Amino acid sequence: MKKRVLSVLLAAAMLSTLLAGCEKKPEAAADGTEAASGDVVTIGVFEPASGDNGAGGKQETLGIQYANYVTPTVEIGGKEYTVQLNIVDNESSNDKAPSAAATLVSAGASVVLGSYGSGVSIAGSDTFKEAGIPVIGVTCTNPQITEGNTHYFRICFLDPFQGTVLANFSSDNFGAKKAYVLTKLGDDYSTGLGHYFTEAFEALGGEVIEETFQEGNSDFTSYITSAKNEGAEVFFAPSSTEVAALLIEQAASQGLEIPLLAGDTWDSNVILNAAEGKNVDIYVSTFYQEGGNPEFDAGIKEWINSDATAKANNGGDDTVSGLTVMGYDAYYVALEALKAAGSTDPAAVNEALWDVTYTGVSGDISFNEIGDANRDAAYIKHANTETGAWDFVAEQSVAE
Amino acid sequence: MEWITKNLPYLMAGISVGGQYALIAIGYTMVYGILRLINFAHGDIFMVAGLIMVYAVTVMPMPLALLLVVVATVALGFLVERAAYKPLRSAPRMSVMISAIGVSYLLQNLALYITGGLSQQYPAIPWLSDTVTILGATTKRVTLVTPVLTIILVVVLGLLIKYTKVGMAMRAASRDFETSQLMGIKINSVISMTFVIGSFLAAVGSMLYFTNYTGVTPTAGAMPGLKAFVAAVFGGIGSIPGAVIGAFIIGICENIIKGVGWTTFSDAFTFALLIVILIAKPTGLFGEKAIDKV
Structure with a gap:
């Protein structure tokens, strides 16, 4: 008898947590706005x-x-x-x-x-x-x-644009002929951007070594070793910031001396914090360079x-x-x-x-007829490892 | 010579990550040896140890923080056992296992709540995270320290189990739970001791692991935990030397596979290896025969 009471109580407790879960949602919704009338x-x-x-x-x-x-x-x-x-x-x-x-x-x-x-x-x-x-x-x-x-x-x-921009950039600025591209399996962003970069880089006459890593992987030492052994001149890693922090740390401790390139996701202070004081060379392509609109910068x-x-x-x-x-x-x-x-x-x-x-x-x-923005320029930034800020490098568009 | 310079980093990474898996795997295997329970929360205790370190260094000096990590992790392991497993001592084994899964999710979600889901940067431990160069390969000092430290800890643990009273009680309990109780062994304190040792090793493992791979996320314990579990099964669950050797094999193979260029299959390989071993030798490399499987 006692057990039955207990089990009913437990079931009730579990149900109430479910309900509590439902109730919480609107509360999160009100975030940022006062009670709207x-x-x-x-x-x-x-x-x-x-x-x-x-x-x-x-x-x-x-x-x-x-x-x-x-x-x-x-x-x-x-x-x-x-x-x-x-x-x-x-x-x-x-x-x-x-x-x-x-x-x-x-x-x-x-x-x-x-x-x-x-x-x-x-x-x-x-x-x-x-x-x-x-x-x-x-x-x-x-x-x-x-x-x-x-x-x-x-x-x-879009990624075809961004991939081309970065491929052009690595070819123009570093004269790179061999690139190491590391993407995450099953991540549409990562594999997509990696693919477009590869396409553009090969079109420029370069050679690409492609490798992938899996969800939950945090050991990148072997990838960095491979990139060094293969004699790659740039390391392209379109990935999440979480992966980026690990990658930068391990690249620095293994003495990877080639530039690390990435897309818009790396435009984050997570990257700056990870790179500060380390011997790494990071370039990202992004949408905005701080200082582009001083009034907005000051306000935010x-x-x-x-x-x-x-x-x-x-x-x-x-x-x-x-x-x-x-x-x-x-x-x-x-x-x-x-x-x-x-x-x-x-x-x-x-x-x-x-x-x-x-x-x-x-x-x-x-917007164009597909619903994409008409954009023709991306900003390239370089992580300054001394000041922990982004340095503006170039505004790059696809030359054609 | 050039061949060594090129391939040594893979081997070093393998040995070091193998040592870290070994420290976690011992926790799995010891608990299994005595309770016949797969402690699914173990990987998450490892993750919590990482998080404690992240927060501890913000308020206290490094040596104190290291000490706190060990003490707090051990306390957590002890508490988990007392709160989630002890009340179920006479319940069917499946209930305890489900309770373990529950604890695992509880810890992950608590971590999610506290950190807000973002990766936390693990602090650099002086000396351990210094960069060193051997035979032309650059790496962190922790890579070299890990295997040595792992072996020392395992030897100490082996001596502890062989020559102390607690160790003897542990061996007795793992041989026959009920009879050892009848012989006057305080079974609860023996079990607590097992969890204390397991958590201590997980805490040490977390310091080594996160010094190399510096992001702590709520699910950071899942993958190493799973790999360590595979290592424990691989070596024969219940056997400490088995777990250690299994962990080193898995760590090294994984990195060699990556070095060969089959990066996509490195995890698949680990698990395929497990299946092959279990088919060929169902009790693992060093497992006892006629083990009671869960």
Whole structure:
């Protein structure tokens, strides 16, 4: 008898935790906005806050939150609406992304921003498509995301472009003839960018050694040894910041003397912190160079420094990442679309997005017929291991 | 000579990671030897040890932090046993195992909650993380220290088990749990001691491992834990020398496979090796015969 009572109690306790789980969601949603009164329009934020890409996702979300802080309302069809951000965590995981997307659908988002990481964007895409909600990709660079659909847009450049930029850069600046490309198995971003880099580099007459690593791997010493043994002149590693930190540490301790190259994900202070004081040579391609818009920089730095949570989410200092800037611009693109649509109906917003043009901090934004931004330049930055900041190297476009 | 310079780093990485797996594998194998329980939370205790270090150095000097990591990890291992396994001593073995899986997820999610899911940079331990060059290959000093330290610890552990009273009690308990109880062995303190030793080695292992691979994430214990578990099964679960040798074999093979260029298959290889060994020798390399499988 006693046992039965106990088991009923235990079952009740477990159920209550389930319920508690449900209740928590809206609370997270209210993050960043005070109790909205009157008309509210919901913008979904589909970003990783944990897992491999957690650090980058948080920085991107930060840009969106800052934009929301600067402009908390929008005029739609002659009426003032309060913008409510509904932030969900897709946990950097392709399996969890659809359920995170479903949360936003049921929250009634008019438009969704995100995600950092191409894999989760592709994984969540169909959920939004079925619900008819348009999505604005912030920094997801894999071409597959916008291909073959009409609801996914993006404001950043694409991997074929980025891969070519980096291949040109390694050939022009280092005269590299042999590149070592390390990608992560099963990661759409990593394998995609690696593939386009390889293509472009081989087209330039170079030779590429391709190797892969698996989820959960933290031992990169053998890869670095291989790169040295093969006589590679550049080491290209499009990967998450988490992997980057490990890779940089191990490259430094093994005395890898060739430049380390990576894509937009590495534009993060995680990289700067890992590289500070070490003998490594890191170049990344990205969307924005700090100092490009001093007014914006000053504003966001003040906001980050005034808010302890924001500062922690930015990795503990006030370095402005290209991701944050893109998040900021994406929010305004969404507002422009809402204004143009004159309604909070997702279908109308989707329709209006095709014609939206906006001049953001990162440059002019307009969409082509696939839903991709028309962009023709990327910034190359170099990690200064003494000051722990990014040095501007070049603005590179694809010469053709 | 050039061949050595080129290939030595693979071997060094293999031996060093093998030593780190060995320190974790001993925890699995000892607990299994006595309780016939696969302690799934062991890999996560290893991860927590890494996290304690990350937070400890921010408030205290390094030697104190190292000491705290060991003490706190041992306390955690002890507590986990008391809270999650001891109440289930007479329950079916499956219940204890499920409880172990529960503890594993609890620790991972607590870590997720505390760290916010982001990778934490492991502090550099002076001397251990210095760079050294041997035969033209550059590496961290920890790579060289690990195998030596592992062997010393294993020898000490072997002496402890062979010549002390606790060791004798452990051997008795692993031979026959009930009878040793009847003979007046305080079985609870013997089991606690097993967890204390296992956690101590996991703490040491975490210092060595994370000095080399400096990111601590909530799931950082999963892969090393799994590999160490494979090593323990490979060497014959329940046998300490078996676990150590299994760990070194797995660590070295893994890195050689990567060196040959089959990077995609390095993990697949580890697990394929396990299957082959289990088919050929179901009790592992050094396992007792007629073992009671879970």
